[in-house]
Amino acid sequence: MDFLSQVTTFQLIANILSGIFALYVYNKLPLIQLKLDKQVQHLVFGSSAALFILWMFRTSIYDGLSVHFLWLATIPLLLGFRWSLFSASLVLLSLTALGEESFRMLGVNFLLGVLLPISVTYALYSVTFYKLPRNLISYIFVCGFIAGGLSIGLKMFAMGGYYYLEGIHTWHVVSENYLVLLKYLLMPEAMFNTMTLVILALHKPKWVYTFYNKFDVNKGK
Template sequence: MDHIQLTNIQIFAALLALVISFVIGKKLTFSRLISDKKIQHLVFGSAASLFVLWMFRAGIYDGLSVHFLWLSALPLVLGFRWAVFSASLALIGVTLAGQEHINMLGVNFLLGVLAPIGLTYGIYSFTFHKLPRHTFIYIFLCAFIPGALAIGLKMLSLSGYYYLDDIYSWYTVKDNYLILTTLMLFPEAMFNGMTITLLIIYRPEWVYTFYDKLYLDEQ
């Protein structure tokens, strides 16, 4: 992975990431970000928290490192678009800091940012419209379970990428990265579940997707 030249998959991922970022960015109200101190603190504070969290990682092979994501709590706090924006800032930060390769930026955005956030927000939307609006359902099905699924999705998809792009052999990926997936599921789920639990208790106004009248008043 010392080469700088982009592979075909990396080029395609970079172009797709640019298109998706443009579409999402067009629907963001950056004027509100400038004028609203609360949004500023939440968006940039989350990006800074993610940056610090993602700097701490473990792994033997270059690129095959594991770390907590915190990308299931993020869209519940910020909403889908601002969550993608905030996580993208953190991804750019860790890339510039040397923890990720610049040629992996598109792949990491699609598989490490967009996919986990999209999965979580999709689950939240389903539970909001199809299931009873109960605090336990919100914490367990919108934060805890998606936390495990999100990191599992990222690690599975990245494992497939490293193998398909012929960066590592399947045995190397499986024995040094994919095998760690099961060890990360429960801690990631707990991390996201506890984050949302504490926030809706002490700072419910910070959680964009939590509505007191729906989740508390009607119980």
């Protein structure tokens, strides 16, 4: 009862929406593939382990306003949209259970910190696949570099807006102690995702679910 009394209206709505969306995605997941395909197992749980370690390393200059690298421009390209949500959600649930994230913020963190970056990346991938020349350069630059920078930028601005609109922090505190860190994260995040994709696309293309070599590159031309 005390827990419910501390949950704001926005947090409650976010938790409900997250639960509904999570159930929908879960019902659409080919779980038999996870059971029978060892490569899928290794990629899904390996990605979760890598994300867990990466998200554990965080920093802040103001209490409650921590930041960390996302790597969520790479995971959707390795696993596809649904498996990437599954993998990132496992990490978010684990960090929440360990006390690194608040249970009250679970829905907000999912919508703004997981669903938003992954959706942006997959939207850019779709545009690249259907509208741009299908080659490694456009794939790496748009889906890795641009998506990497855009995903962390949108996530931080969305979270900053949430903190301000909920009255948790003033806009001055948000901009001077949270959004100011974006200039230190934007380029490294973009380059981190870019280098990951370059290495995997060149050396382990079968691991990259969305890599064009899987598809008939002449289709639709």
